[in-house]
Amino acid sequence: MSGLGLVLSIAKDAVAAQQYGLDVVGHNIANVNTPGYSRQRAVHEAKEPAPYGGVLLGRGVDTTQVVRATDQFIENQLMEQKSSMFSFKEMENYMQVLEGLFNENSDSSISALMADFWNTWHDVAINPSGGSERVALYEHSVLLSDQFKALNTDLIQLETDLTNAISAGINRINEITNEIAQINNNIVGMEVTSTANDLRDQRNVLVSELSEYTDIKTFEQSNGSLTVVAAKGTILVHGNDSYDLALGGDDGRRVEWQGSGGATVDLTDYISNGKLGGWLDMREEVIAKYKKDLDALVKEFVWTVNQQHSQGVGLEGFSSVTGTYQASSTSAALDSSGLGFASEIIDGGFRLWLYDSNGDYDSDTTLTIDASVTSIDDIVTAIDAIDPNITATTIDGKIQISASNGYTFAFSDDTSNVLAALGINTFFAGTTAGSIEVNDKIDSNKNYITAAQVINNVGPAVANSSNDPTGTGTIVTSGHYTGTADATYEIQISTGGAVGVAQFQWRKDGGAWSAPILTTGGAQAIDVDGVSVTFMPGTYVANDTFTIDVTADSAFYGTYASGDNTNAMAIADLQYTAMDIAQWTCDRRNGDTEGSVNATIEDYYHAMVGSMGIKSASISRGRAFGEVMVNKMGEIRDSISAVSLDEEMTNLIKFQHAYAAAAKLIRISDEMLNTLLSVK
């Protein structure tokens, strides 16, 4: 075809093409503020020329397609950055709550209360008989243990909040994946003929929102549908099918992928990014760590204070006392009795002092403890055998000791830690931040706060450390030294072996060694002055030596004085004592590992708060960096895909002018046709 018909046809197509162009410009302008919208462009192509009269003549313009200006690579990058940024953002939010809980700028902070706790012990030490000092100590201890409990409750609440957030997040993820599956279905239907630009934009918005929740990978199938894969390769969307996430597991806190046919995959440890990743990191790693650390701190604190407290005596002896710690079995050996601090019990012994109804010293007994043999029932039997005025029993796995006929009793020289482990003569009860409280016994009578120690003139047997490596056997001392001058006994193992085989010799104040004596099971007197020793089961190595310091006998043996502050000072000193305290590292992928640091209670707590600050600061930096990256990637994405009104206005004019020109072409061809028709 040629001639005027061709011109007219070209003009008609040109008008249409410019109009399409204007349509697209209009669509772009209209969507300038639509999130996720990619600007579109009408693609104009010259029509295939046709030969006419030996030449190829162009046949005008054709609008072949409308394309989106988009770069999938950049979109994916942006998605990844967003995913990581949102993870930090959520962690930062919760970190701020956590920091608030450990706020140190107040008088009720743990470190302030801890300082008060030690100070009130000092106050008791400078006035051991003072009632008001004892009450103040009690009140401060209650405040401190309440604060530990409150922190623990707050941490648990934070965990619950996070689980709720995770649950809500999962619901939103399920909604999104469902919608993506539907859009996939529509796109596949529509793209038989042309690209479904706006549906793809919609789908991109959803995918982008999904990536805010969790880390995902997407693959486009040849038919235009998008496959979305989450952590551990689980498929969230494939074609028009979507698979849900749900909370499950034993505690209902695990994130599980719900496959077809009821199969589930636990993703909790594998979701690393997005809000979900942030929440899980926060709950499983950050809060879990501080919760465990707080428990470790409280456990060590309770133990150390109790251990020293159980060595002392209050202003009055006990008439009845019940252990605060419950054993799962009273007939099992102490180290497997199920007591909270069973692992702390070692071979050794303790002294039980009995006082008559006038409060005067009646008798004292050393009870030996073999951690792997002696049971709570054995202790009960041993106490029952002491005197008719003192009896022991067990109630619900707790030991109870009672004296009758106005008799009272006290404890001292516990080298086996068994008193503190049973919760007898202790200051605190409980083993964790959630369970710590002041012992009921002290609650009922502040006179049981042990500032003093019973006067005992036979010291414990101290193994000579220069003889390392030594055997496993330990020696427990007992008896009442009646000598009139301070002295030192030395015990040397002359023949090694187990008790019954091993032989020992002794000397006093560097005098002549005695003849070798065979070790036996019970207490063995080593001198006429009343000192006895018990060789605990174990092996003894020849040449191992033990020393026992004894002090001159006085009328005060077995008594305790209201003005004695020995034990209170020893407890106040614990604030300076470094001890091994467990420190946790929580990692979802690699599991929780327990380490240990050597620090004082306060230093440990300070370091814990410090590490929280460091963690928080690094999360904030991560968030700020993530935001900058998202911004940068967003700028790049927008420079490709977003609408610039200036550009659209220019295009508007461009198409308007082309439209006018094409219209003119129609008029010209009309005139030409008229001219031709008017030829007479």
Next chain:
Amino acid sequence: MRVANKTIYEAITFNLGNITEDLSHANKVVATGKRIINLSDDPTGLTQGLHIKSSLSNIEQLGRNITLGKSWLRASESALTNVQDMISDTKSLCVQMATATMSAAARASAAQAVQNTLEEIVSLANTEVSGRYIFAGSKTDTAPFSQDGTYNGDNNAFTVKIGRDATVEVGSDGEAVFQPSGAGANDDIFQTLSDLKTALENNDVSGIQDAISKLDAHLDHISEKISDIGSKMVRTEIKENLLQDMSLTNTERFSNIEDADITEAIMDLKAKELAYQAALTAAAKVLNISLVDYLK
């Protein structure tokens, strides 16, 4: 690079957001006067601050211990100084009474004076500081000496903590002070005085002379105890000065760590304010320009 309208709007929102955050932080610093508002503002500084805070609290407590210790030492010193004076007076009295010219009547009336001294010394040995007996060892709630010189306290002197690793005995084992070898022994002050009293009553010159040498020994012993207390006092005071110095330096260090430099904080706030205003002005300008305005 193509700059889309969205980019401009988002950049403005993002930047204004950042500047407002800075502004709010700078404002908080000025308002609270503290440099560290959240744990994360300076975790290392915070940890140091916590250490200092707890040592300050400890120093304060040790200061209280020392105050109590000093009051005990001062009371002991003044009680023993009085005892020393009285023994010394009694000795002069003895010297006077030992002269052959003294009448039995004069000696009998001197016996009354000695009895008074004895009662006075027993009461000094029972000195209390805020209701607690300072010469009773650790039995601080029991009067250590009966009128007949029996000791009811124990042998563990009351001790207070004046430093991390330092303790000082501020109370005394009264037995060691007044009757080191036990009641009735030669070095028992009460026994000496009551013997002296009997000797005076009985006009027994050799008994009186006997007392003079004993009183000399007592004087030596008591002045030894006084100088012992004096040296403890000095030790305690040195410790107290040391603690005061530590308290000062620690307070200063704590303030350096925790407190904001107000001038700096206000300058910072002003700078942030200025930046915020500039950003707002720039945003207002950019937002108003569009090609649309120029197409008529």
